[in-house]
Amino acid sequence: MSEAQSRDKKVSKILSRTEAAGMKKCAVRGRGPKGASEEFAYKSIWTASPDERVRYIKSGISARKAKVFIAHFDLDQSVTLDALNLKRATINKKAKNDETLAIDDGERVLGLAKLVGQLETILESEGVMDRDQARKFDSFAWMSNWLDQPLPAFGGRKPIDLLDTMEGQAMVSKALGQIQSGAYA
DSSP states (O other): OOHHHHHHHHHHHHHHHHHHTTOOOOOOSSOSSSOGGGOOOHHHHHHSOHHHHHHHHHHOOBHHHHHHHHHTSSSOHHHHHHHTTOOHHHHHHHHHTTOBOOHHHHHHHHHHHHHHHHHHHHHHHTTSSOHHHHHHSOHHHHHHHHHTSOOGGGTTOOGGGGTTSHHHHHHHHHHHHHHHHTOOO
């Protein structure tokens, strides 16, 4: 078993524990070059404790899984990679060799996956959509559009311009939460 496969097995155990605690996987509907086995459990990432996310990050985020995830966005892949401060050549090489990302790179990717989970949770929890409608909703298309729009809360900057740091991602998460509460972001 390769090191990456061993790490993926550990990650699966972590996610299994979070699912046992009542968190559901929310895979993307049929988009991307691989199937659901290459997906993050977005809502599980959002609802996981910080300690669980730290363990997940330290166990290693698969470069292959990150590539599949990034391909889901309705943005040019280079735009998303740049927003996360990821180098295309590095991620391609690591994905080809079935390696994991450096911890700081993996943390930024997981942070974006957490934002997708936050959006999907908002849609289901606020009664905006029933579970079936939420399953059909293209959260990646919506998120791509929202990330690329200037927001007054960020002084006219786009949320995508803040994804390269964890503090910036926290600001984006807060703005997304304001949408949930009906506050002006």
